[in-house]
Amino acid sequence: MWVRAGRTLRPWAAGAHAAAVEPQAASRAYGVVTEFKEKPDMSKFPVEDIRNFSIIAHVDHGKSTLADRLLELTGTIDKTKNNKQVLDKLQVERERGITVKAQTASLFYNFEGKRYLLNLIDTPGHVDFSYEVSRSLSACQGVLLVVDANEGIQAQTVANFFLAFEAQLSVIPVINKIDLKNADPKRVEKQIEKVFDIPGDECIKISAKLGTNVESVLQAVIERIPPPKVYRKNPLRALVFDSTFDQYRGVIANIALFDGVVSKGDKIVSAHTKKTYEVNEVGILNPNEQSTHKLLGFLGLLHMEVFNQRLEQEYNASVILTTPTVPYKAVLSSAKLIKEYKEKEITVINPAQFPDKSKVTEYLEPVVLGTVITPDEYTGKIIALCQARRAVQKNMIFIDQNRVMLKYLFPLNEIVVDFYDSLKSLSSGYASFDYEDAGYQAAELVKMDILLNGNFVEELVTIVHKEKAYSVGKNICERLKDSLPRQLFEIAIQAVIGSKVIARETVKAYRKNVLAKCYGGDITRKMKLLKRQTEGKKKLRKIGNIEVPKDAFIKVLKTQSNK
Numbered sequence: 001m002w003v004r005a006g007r008t009l010r011p012w013a014a015g016a017h018a019a020a021v022e023p024q025a026a027s028r029a030y031g032v033v034t035e036f037k038e039k040p041d042m043s044k045f046p047v048e049d050i051r052n053f054s055i056i057a058h059v060d061h062g063k064s065t066l067a068d069r070l071l072e073l074t075g076t077i078d079k080t081k082n083n084k085q086v087l088d089k090l091q092v093e094r095e096r097g098i099t100v101k102a103q104t105a106s107l108f109y110n111f112e113g114k115r116y117l118l119n120l121i122d123t124p125g126h127v128d129f130s131y132e133v134s135r136s137l138s139a140c141q142g143v144l145l146v147v148d149a150n151e152g153i154q155a156q157t158v159a160n161f162f163l164a165f166e167a168q169l170s171v172i173p174v175i176n177k178i179d180l181k182n183a184d185p186k187r188v189e190k191q192i193e194k195v196f197d198i199p200g201d202e203c204i205k206i207s208a209k210l211g212t213n214v215e216s217v218l219q220a221v222i223e224r225i226p227p228p229k230v231y232r233k234n235p236l237r238a239l240v241f242d243s244t245f246d247q248y249r250g251v252i253a254n255i256a257l258f259d260g261v262v263s264k265g266d267k268i269v270s271a272h273t274k275k276t277y278e279v280n281e282v283g284i285l286n287p288n289e290q291s292t293h294k295l296l297g298f299l300g301l302l303h304m305e306v307f308n309q310r311l312e313q314e315y316n317a318s319v320i321l322t323t324p325t326v327p328y329k330a331v332l333s334s335a336k337l338i339k340e341y342k343e344k345e346i347t348v349i350n351p352a353q354f355p356d357k358s359k360v361t362e363y364l365e366p367v368v369l370g371t372v373i374t375p376d377e378y379t380g381k382i383i384a385l386c387q388a389r390r391a392v393q394k395n396m397i398f399i400d401q402n403r404v405m406l407k408y409l410f411p412l413n414e415i416v417v418d419f420y421d422s423l424k425s426l427s428s429g430y431a432s433f434d435y436e437d438a439g440y441q442a443a444e445l446v447k448m449d450i451l452l453n454g455n456f457v458e459e460l461v462t463i464v465h466k467e468k469a470y471s472v473g474k475n476i477c478e479r480l481k482d483s484l485p486r487q488l489f490e491i492a493i494q495a496v497i498g499s500k501v502i503a504r505e506t507v508k509a510y511r512k513n514v515l516a517k518c519y520g521g522d523i524t525r526k527m528k529l530l531k532r533q534t535e536g537k538k539k540l541r542k543i544g545n546i547e548v549p550k551d552a553f554i555k556v557l558k559t560q561s562n563k
């Protein structure tokens with residue numbers, strides 16, 4: 001349910017109802033929803049007939065396709081061949097065929113003589129976007145856990161299941177793609193029993209693509225997921241689980257209603273900021289606007305490239321990429337710094353502000369508990385990869401005859417750039433990965449600067465583990481050398497810790513043939529021309545403005561943590 005509020009707020013009420021609902025207007029605005037024959041009066045819609053649920057799964061296991069079928073079955077959209085990932089509205093989602101942003105849709109479904117309101121939140125499956133999953137879950141009472149009948153349980157299936165389990169949500173296992181030639185739903189059912197302790201007969205076997213058995217999914221949502229607990233007589237209490245920005249209408253918030261009602265004209269207060277807003281509109285469909293939610297940096301290379309692409313495509317913005325960083329902590333020893341920061345332990349997000357070792361008792365780095373699920377044959381290579389990323393093994397079990405589940409404690413900075421890409425490439429795409437926050441651990445860290453002809457490249461300042469500083473520095477210099485276009489002057493690339501140069505590469509200058517027009521053998525004239533060229537280059541080298549192409553940064557980042 002959406003509501004438009006004041007200049008600044010338009011909440012989407014997943015939990016209960018809102019008073020003023022204009023679904024016909026919404027259907028015109030967003031183009032995918034057919035008009036309702038009658039306007040549902042949401043203020044009277046019984047709370048016990050509402051279900052808030054999410055679809056969670058590993059990437060590509062078919063969440064968006066299942067969402068399409070559910071939208072069709074409930075008459076929310078017309079049944080046409082063009083309904084492919086209808087909830088994936090962003091241009092970048094359609095181009096890449098993945099869900100990036102959690103989307104919502106409200107469905108009405110008649111079952112056994114009753115009309116139910118089913119609020120569906122489609123979530124991204126790719127590991128870089130898992131923060132969207134946990135936020136969506138906070139608005140739900142249950143989930144459909146979709147598992148591919150051929151691939152079986154993967155790392156994000158496990159991670160998402162535990163997010164739902166810890167949030168005490170009802171979990172409905174759905175085995176999808178049973179139409180595939182290699183589908184083995186029985187094997188997947190057994191995996192679900194073994195790993196999640198859910199009785200196999202609770203699994204619903206479907207083909208989202210063909211629509212086979214999808215109706216039983218809707219019925220299970222009604223029968224197995226409880227309605228939200230909302231007390232309409234209490235004062236309004238709601239959780240904002242997403243927000244977007246419309247340049248004409250302001251901030252739009254998606255909310256799950258816990259108590260009370262929200263109506264047009266209401267004054268509402270943000271518990272966090274204590275600011276007051278006025279509700280201007282209320283509805284039940286999620287619009288198409290962009291999120292302005294500022295992020296936790298990028299959560300992986302795909303996340304970075306997708307956001308870059310979105311900013312360019314949707315806002316025509318030119319983007320400067322910097323090295324991804326994680327929030328480090330420093331326990332200060334310098335009395336001056338403690339006074340300045342007013343605390344002893346500080347969090348450092350900008351590497352440029354990383355305090356020097358002489359002013360610090362210890363540095364701390366964030367760690368995550370990672371889950372890898374892989375066919376047994378790749379286990380050796382994956383263990384070596386994890387060790388190279390300073391990870392510590394916590395567990396290793398066989399989840400069926402030839403699939404292994406590994407648990408490792410990783411320093412976050414070792415996986416944030418390209419661990420996922422490396423894992424995929426060394427397992428021919430078969431291994432899957434997910435991770436969850438596991439606090440901080442002490443670490444020997446240093447700040448490394450990159451210099452081009454003596455000038456700092458701000459985008460490439462990096463915090464690295466002491467043990468890896470030399471190889472990371474060398475790798476960045478080599479990568480930059482390969483990606484910087486040659487100039488008329490020589491470029492010195494240096495990796496520096498403090499005043500110590502730890503790696504160096506040189507991009508040779510273009511050599512213009514100044515002797516081209518100098519026919520014959522006047523040696524003194526030739527010497528003069530060459531001397532003038534050398535002096536000119538020296539001058540250029542000092543003042544030369546070295547343009548670093550944007551893709552050079554991406555190339556550097558892609559391989560940086562492999563070494």
Ligand SMILES: Nc1nc2c(ncn2[C@@H]2O[C@H](COP(=O)(O)OP(=O)(O)OP(=O)(O)O)[C@@H](O)[C@H]2O)c(=O)[nH]1
Pocket residue numbers: 057058059060061062063064065066085097098099100123124125126176177178179180206207208209210
């Ligand atoms: N054969 C078959 N293919 C399916 C089925 N369901 C989905 N697919 C295909 O699987 C691929 C992934 O489907 P999506 O619905 O985009 O998967 P997703 O889980 O939403 O993926 P993300 O949005 O990236 O997390 C697409 O090519 C679908 O056509 C099914 O039941 N059978």
